[in-house]
Amino acid sequence: MTRTYEVRTYGCQMNVHDSERLSGLLEAAGYQPAADDVPDLVVFNTCAVRENADNKLYGNLGHVASVKAAHPGMQIAVGGCLAQKDRETITRRAPYVDVVFGTHNIGSLPVLLERARVQQEAQVEILESLEVFPSTLPTKRDSVFAAWVSISVGCNNTCTFCIVPSLRGKEKDRRPGDVLAEVEALVADGVVEVTLLGQNVNAYGVELGDRFAFGKLLRACGEIDGLERVRFTSPHPKDFTDDVIAAMAETPNVMPQLHMPLQSGSDRVLKAMRRSYRRDKYLGIIERVRAAMPDAAITTDIIVGFPGETDEDFEQTLEVVRESRFASAFTFQYSPRPGTPAATLDHQVPKGVVQERYERLAALVDEIAWDENRALVGRTVELLVSDPSAAGGRKDRETHRLTGRARDNRLVHFNPGEHPVRPGDVVETEITGAAPHHLISDDPRITHRRTRAGDAWEAAQQTSTGSVGLGMPGIGAPPVLADAPGCAC
Numbered sequence: 001m002t003r004t005y006e007v008r009t010y011g012c013q014m015n016v017h018d019s020e021r022l023s024g025l026l027e028a029a030g031y032q033p034a035a036d037d038v039p040d041l042v043v044f045n046t047c048a049v050r051e052n053a054d055n056k057l058y059g060n061l062g063h064v065a066s067v068k069a070a071h072p073g074m075q076i077a078v079g080g081c082l083a084q085k086d087r088e089t090i091t092r093r094a095p096y097v098d099v100v101f102g103t104h105n106i107g108s109l110p111v112l113l114e115r116a117r118v119q120q121e122a123q124v125e126i127l128e129s130l131e132v133f134p135s136t137l138p139t140k141r142d143s144v145f146a147a148w149v150s151i152s153v154g155c156n157n158t159c160t161f162c163i164v165p166s167l168r169g170k171e172k173d174r175r176p177g178d179v180l181a182e183v184e185a186l187v188a189d190g191v192v193e194v195t196l197l198g199q200n201v202n203a204y205g206v207e208l209g210d211r212f213a214f215g216k217l218l219r220a221c222g223e224i225d226g227l228e229r230v231r232f233t234s235p236h237p238k239d240f241t242d243d244v245i246a247a248m249a250e251t252p253n254v255m256p257q258l259h260m261p262l263q264s265g266s267d268r269v270l271k272a273m274r275r276s277y278r279r280d281k282y283l284g285i286i287e288r289v290r291a292a293m294p295d296a297a298i299t300t301d302i303i304v305g306f307p308g309e310t311d312e313d314f315e316q317t318l319e320v321v322r323e324s325r326f327a328s329a330f331t332f333q334y335s336p337r338p339g340t341p342a343a344t345l346d347h348q349v350p351k352g353v354v355q356e357r358y359e360r361l362a363a364l365v366d367e368i369a370w371d372e373n374r375a376l377v378g379r380t381v382e383l384l385v386s387d388p389s390a391a392g393g394r395k396d397r398e399t400h401r402l403t404g405r406a407r408d409n410r411l412v413h414f415n416p417g418e419h420p421v422r423p424g425d426v427v428e429t430e431i432t433g434a435a436p437h438h439l440i441s442d443d444p445r446i447t448h449r450r451t452r453a454g455d456a457w458e459a460a461q462q463t464s465t466g467s468v469g470l471g472m473p474g475i476g477a478p479p480v481l482a483d484a485p486g487c488a489c
């Protein structure tokens with residue numbers, strides 16, 4: 001009998017994309033996605049970045065364990081960053097787990113599951129470094145028209161708050177020809193938007209000995225016929241060179257959008273974080289991006305309450321936020337993450353102080369984002385229509401609106417009027433209202449362009465199970481290219 005599976009994903013876009021590969025691998029091995037019934041296999045793709053990640057994992061595992069107890073033959077697997085970090089601890093604390101695998105060997109999952117079944121014994125396999133670039137593995141894409149494309153994995157930096165380097169290893173770059181071949185294959189299957197993915201995406205090329213490789217890759221994406229939108233995440237300010245700004249501005253399908261983590265506006269705190277740029281460098285990049293692309297939406301990540309952060313340091317962060325006029329920001333309260341250098345630093349900021357700063361920062365971010373959004377009322381924007389079950393689905397059904405992403409990645413809820421608009425199609429419409437986190441268009445005079453992506457979405461509705469390709473796009477659940485925060489880069 002066919003076994004069914006469910007993958008539960010926690011954390012950043014890397015994990016989201018790894019989960020697409022896990023689904024692809026499992027389907028290539030004969031598994032099918034579970035519908036509403038109890039799955040024969042539950043895979044946890046974990047994240048070690050968030051606070052209390054391990055307690056939350058064991059809570060969730062305990063819940064699935066009781067289901068497993070009532071369903072003989074059911075298996076539980078744990079992968080991702082927390083598995084890489086905790087290894088055998090997982091099977092000790094949760095002896096009902098069948099397989100623990102790491103970030104470097106997701107391709108082994110089907111074999112480990114089979115071995116656990118035959119040997120009736122938990123299998124723990126963690127590799128210290130990557131053997132095969134994961135993009136060569138089967139992939140079941142979450143969206144038929146927007147896709148993640150990994151260009152590198154790992155990170156050579158040593159930010160003191162971050163666990164990633166010890167779990168994902170040193171940066172490994174994929175060859176440009178392989179990246180472009182994957183993008184071309186995706187486009188041939190109906191994809192119109194790709195997001196180039198790397199822990200430190202603009203450091204791409206360090207292994208290839210070409211410090212301009214990232215800008216060249218953006219320009220090469222511009223040559224691909226039928227590829228309408230190119231994005232990337234997340235760049236590091238330290239590696240942000242002017243050739244990348246020029247490539248963004250001069251390549252029409254590279255979108256006017258930049259998500260560039262700030263983390264702190266205080267040079268003193270940046271130094272303690274071991275982030276090797278300073279406030280002036282960050283602001284300089286923003287200024288040059290805006291000069292080259294006046295309509296660019298810039299977003300960021302900020303950590304509040306890093307050990308030793310004073311009121312003055314925090315005021316400096318607020319200043320940079322005011323000056324940068326971010327379209328949005330993911331704000332995090334610092335919490336010590338075991339295994340990171342910052343976890344043992346003195347002068348941890350009291351929880352109440354962190355909370356108060358966090359609230360002030362969030363209020364300022366919202367105020368600026370709302371101002372920036374209001375300035376767009378009356379403008380015509382081009383939207384790539386999202387899948388209705390993605391962000392905003394329920395509310396949209398109530399208001400009879402659809403949702404799309406503008407070129408600058410802003411979320412727009414729009415009225416399609418009488419147009420038979422499909423997810424993946426492109427519309428142009430006028431903005432009629434603004435909120436801090438989205439825009440509204442209730443003007444029914446839209447222009448609607450049917451696209452190959454819309455055709456691909458329509459075709460995908462005919463098949464319920466989807467398809468799996470070797471590093472190629474498949475068909476599956478709705479897109480997850482939402483506003484997921486990064487790994488805290």
Ligand code: SF4
Pocket residue numbers: 155156157158159162163164165199200236487488489
């Ligand atoms: S925060 Fe980002 S750049 Fe810094 S070490 Fe972690 S992954 Fe690397």
